[in-house]
Amino acid sequence: MSHALVIDDLKKNFGPAEVIRGVNLRVEKGEVHAVIGPNGAGKSTFFNLVSGAFAPTSGEVRLHGQRIDGLAPEKIQQRGLARSFQVSNVFGNLSVFENLRCACFKQSAAGYTFWRPAGSVKRANRRAEEVLAMIGLADLRDSPAGALPYASQRALEIGMTIAGEADVVLLDEPTAGMSNTETTQAIELIRQVAEGRTLMIVEHDMGVVFELADRISVLVYGEIIATGTPEAIRNDPRVKEAYLGEEAA
Numbered sequence: 116m117s118h119a120l121v122i123d124d125l126k127k128n129f130g131p132a133e134v135i136r137g138v139n140l141r142v143e144k145g146e147v148h149a150v151i152g153p154n155g156a157g158k159s160t161f162f163n164l165v166s167g168a169f170a171p172t173s174g175e176v177r178l179h180g181q182r183i184d185g186l187a188p189e190k191i192q193q194r195g196l197a198r199s200f201q202v203s204n205v206f207g208n209l210s211v212f213e214n215l216r217c218a219c220f221k222q223s224a225a226g227y228t229f230w231r232p233a234g235s236v237k238r239a240n241r242r243a244e245e246v247l248a249m250i251g252l253a254d255l256r257d258s259p260a261g262a263l264p265y266a267s268q269r270a271l272e273i274g275m276t277i278a279g280e281a282d283v284v285l286l287d288e289p290t291a292g293m294s295n296t297e298t299t300q301a302i303e304l305i306r307q308v309a310e311g312r313t314l315m316i317v318e319h320d321m322g323v324v325f326e327l328a329d330r331i332s333v334l335v336y337g338e339i340i341a342t343g344t345p346e347a348i349r350n351d352p353r354v355k356e357a358y359l360g361e362e363a364a
């Protein structure tokens with residue numbers, strides 16, 4: 116089995132606080148891997164380490180076999196790993212389409228140069244149109260993104276995350292704050308995003324997790340206590356005790 120991500124003994128301390136305490140994880144190519152765990156377990160910190168927002172205190176992260184730990188987020192993105200944010204990353208004054216175009220440029224190697232080859236502009240426009248259709252916002256193409264309903268903004272954010280054609284995508288609580296109908300639509304979108312990609316998702320909504328994940332890892336106090344299929348995780352007594360027990364209680 117080939118791995119998209121290999122994480123070895125990853126640790127992160129904030130001063131004296133050990134927040135990530137030796138995480139080992141293998142994410143298989145093409146799977147949807149959910150990371151769940153109680154509040155404060157370190158899920159966001161873990162995502163920040165993998166995507167380069169924080170440098171780890173120690174340990175290794177490999178993307179398709181290459182070390183990425185300690186690299187800047189843009190470099191990691193150019194190597195094919197993109198992430199969405201829990202807090203919206205959308206530019207409110209720009210149109211939906213412009214947001215997508217910007218995301219295409221930002222994630223390409225030409226992102227930070229002023230003069231771009233004409234071919235790359237055409238490519239970005241084409242890609243932005245493609246993503247626009249995929250996220251179901253074609254009718255709102257020219258609306259300012261800030262005027263969209265919340266769920267559509269989150270869909271746009273997912274679109275922006277995949278605009279650069281990263282093949283490994285990290286989604287941070289993609290359905291947080293959504294109604295049931297919105298969540299159902301978001302699940303459909305995430306299914307589409309998962310086609311041909313590797314996805315890692317932090318998500319609190321267990322319905323969403325059990326619906327989407329091929330495998331689940333349970334993070335508790337900065338350590339992964341179990342990794343397995345939804346079925347195995349559901350029946351794991353350690354998980355029940357540490358996490359699901361909270362809901363059952």
Ligand SMILES: Nc1ncnc2c1ncn2[C@@H]1O[C@H](COP(=O)(O)OP(=O)(O)OP(=O)(O)O)[C@@H](O)[C@H]1O
Nearest residue numbers: 129130132134152153154155156157158159160161
């Ligand atoms: N920059 C920081 N400096 C100090 N402590 C931090 C920092 N970031 C996170 N922490 C601490 O690390 C712990 C884990 O936080 P983190 O946000 O990663 O957890 P989480 O599992 O994502 O939580 P939630 O489910 O509530 O979003 C918390 O105790 C938090 O206070």
